Amino acid sequence: xxxxxxxxxxRVERLIRIGQPPRDRGEMxxxxxxxxxxxxxxxxxxxxxxxxxxxxxxxxAGWVGLVAFTAIYLAVVFRTMGRPYSGWLVGxxxxxxxxxxxxxxxxxxxxxxxxxxxxxxxxxxxxxxLAAYWTIPLTTAAMMLAGWFVDDLDDAWGLFLIxxxxxxSMTGVRQLVRTTVELRKARATVAQLAANxxxxxxxxxxxxxxxxxxxxxxxxxxxxxxxxxxxxxxAAQQVTDIExxxxxxxxxxxxxxxxYRRPRLAGELAGAQVALTAAGVIADLPAEPDLTAxxxxxxxxxxxxxxxxxxxxxxxxxxxxxxxxxVRRQTLDGPMLELSVEDNGSGDSGGSGKGPGxxxxxxxxxxxxxxxxxxxxxxxxxxxxxxxxxxxxxxxxTDVGSPA
Numbered sequence: 001x002x003x004x005x006x007x008x009x010x011r012v013e014r015l016i017r018i019g020q021p022p023r024d025r026g027e028m029x030x031x032x033x034x035x036x037x038x039x040x041x042x043x044x045x046x047x048x049x050x051x052x053x054x055x056x057x058x059x060x061a062g063w064v065g066l067v068a069f070t071a072i073y074l075a076v077v078f079r080t081m082g083r084p085y086s087g088w089l090v091g092x093x094x095x096x097x098x099x100x101x102x103x104x105x106x107x108x109x110x111x112x113x114x115x116x117x118x119x120x121x122x123x124x125x126x127x128x129x130l131a132a133y134w135t136i137p138l139t140t141a142a143m144m145l146a147g148w149f150v151d152d153l154d155d156a157w158g159l160f161l162i163x164x165x166x167x168x169s170m171t172g173v174r175q176l177v178r179t180t181v182e183l184r185k186a187r188a189t190v191a192q193l194a195a196n197x198x199x200x201x202x203x204x205x206x207x208x209x210x211x212x213x214x215x216x217x218x219x220x221x222x223x224x225x226x227x228x229x230x231x232x233x234x235a236a237q238q239v240t241d242i243e244x245x246x247x248x249x250x251x252x253x254x255x256x257x258x259x260y261r262r263p264r265l266a267g268e269l270a271g272a273q274v275a276l277t278a279a280g281v282i283a284d285l286p287a288e289p290d291l292t293a294x295x296x297x298x299x300x301x302x303x304x305x306x307x308x309x310x311x312x313x314x315x316x317x318x319x320x321x322x323x324x325x326x327v328r329r330q331t332l333d334g335p336m337l338e339l340s341v342e343d344n345g346s347g348d349s350g351g352s353g354k355g356p357g358x359x360x361x362x363x364x365x366x367x368x369x370x371x372x373x374x375x376x377x378x379x380x381x382x383x384x385x386x387x388x389x390x391x392x393x394x395x396x397x398t399d400v401g402s403p404a
Contacts, residue, residue, distance in 0.1 A: 038121065045104070048111035055256035060360050062108050069100045071117045076126055090126045097122055098139065110152035113159055116143035120163045124170025136167035205256055212241055213249035263303035265289055265326075271353065272310040272324065279314045281343075282321040289326045294337060298389040301370045302326075302339050305387035308359045309341035317345025317383060328391055335391040336372070344382040363387070 048054075049062050076093045101115035115137055123135040140163045147156025224238035269285055276283035291299055306324070313322050325340040364374045372389035 012216050012389060038118070039070070041117045044111040044114050045108075048108060054108060058108065062104065065100055065104045069104070069115060069118070069305075072097055072100075073122060076122055094119070094122055094135075098142070102142055103147040105143075106149050110147065110150045110155045113147055113152075113155055114142060114278060114296060116140070116146075117159065117166060120167035121170050124167040125174055129171060129175075132167070132171050132256070136164065139167065140164045144399050209252045209256055210249060213252070216245050217249075220245070263300055263307065265291060265299050265303045265306065268303040268306045269324070271398075272306060275310055275314055276322055281313065283317055284321070284323040286324065286326050290328070291337075293335075293392045294389070295370075297390075298337070298370050298372070301367050301372060301389050302337065302387055304366055305339055305363055305374065305385070306341065308363050309385045309387075311359070312383075312385075313341070313343045313345065317343045319343035319345030319382065329388075331388075333371075333390075336388045337391040339387045340377075340384065341386075343385040 045062070045066055049059055049066070052059075054062065059234045072093050076090060076097075097115075097119050101112070101119050104115060105112040120136050120139045123132050123139060123369075127135060138161060143159060143163055144153070144156050147153050220238045224235045224242070227235040227238065266289060269289065273283050273285055297328075310322075313319055322341065322343045325338075325342075327338050329336050329338050360374070360376065367374050367387055367389065370389050372387065375383045375386040377386075
């Protein structure tokens with residue numbers, strides 16, 4: 001049987017860290033991809049400066065203003081995606097952008113009206129929501145006034161909806177990023193609480209299993225030590241009792257460890273959702289499986305089947321979609337719980353070779369021990385794995401067939 005298909009480190013590396021600073025140069029470039037396309041609105045100011053319509057002093061001042069505007073915009077927006085500046089510094093930088101947009105447009109003409117798009121984006125991304133809600137329409141009004149001042153209201157009206165809507169859309173993106181960050185923190189907290197609860201449960205179980213046995217062993221050992229000089233027969237009996245208690249404690253510990261190692265179907269379904277999502281596969285899984293009248297051994301066998309199937313889908317199939325179904329069926333052998341895993345990949349989910357892999361072979365043997373079966377089918381576009389186990393425990397079947 002194979003191990004966890006996607007280790008935690010590999011899953012983390014596949015995710016784009018939204019709302020967090022870049023960890024390396026590659027991640028910084030990926031974040032820049034989300035910012036640089038917006039620079040298309042700087043094309044008109046760039047053409048205006050290179051066309052030679054202005055004096056040398058005006059052109060020089062225009063280049064200085066354009067470089068300063070672009071640098072401030074990139075700095076404040078890029079830092080907002082990682083480690084944002086302090087509130088007063090962000091406000092000052094937005095104010096500088098606003099002044100530069102008004103000054104450059106009024107001085108150099110209508111080609112510079114696109115700068116107000118960046119001012120609106122910056123307001124929506126960096127300012128508090130209440131401040132953004134009134135600075136975005138204020139920026140739009142300033143653009144319209146600047147268009148009236150340079151006698152080009154047609155271009156201003158052409159940018160009216162862009163400046164207004166792009167600012168408000170950035171507030172929505174900002175809230176989405178904040179929600180994503182909060183969900184990531186909440187998930188980490190839940191995982192930590194679950195780990196703590198599991199440690200506490202393990203501690204309670206060990207105390208219940210070994211506390212009484214070890215106390216009894218200690219008591220009988222003390223009694224055997226006191227009886228040994230004068231009553232060797234009674235001391236030998238105490239030693240025999242110690243041996244029996246120790247053996248029983250060992251049996252209890254082994255049974256407990258076996259229970260800890262047994263996978264649960266609900267946990268494997270949750271793990272399958274995470275693994276498929278991280279691998280870019282659309283996952284369709286049942287929300288809450290019905291496991292009534294199912295023994296722990298049979299549930300464990302289905303859990304192993306699901307783990308093996310998802311491992312093969314992620315590693316070998318190249319699928320875009322995976323559907324997992326869990327249904328009860330009445331067969332000639334009695335009621336069965338059937339687990340079906342189907343993908344639309346290349347048909348290699350059964351393993352990398354022509355025959356079944358070691359994982360599927362071992363899985364078949366595991367299911368047969370519970371009275372179940374395993375079927376694998378290579379489809380025209382994909383692969384299907386079907387695992388079946390009896391839906392009733394042996395005790396329940398015996399009770400039904402026995403006389404009252």
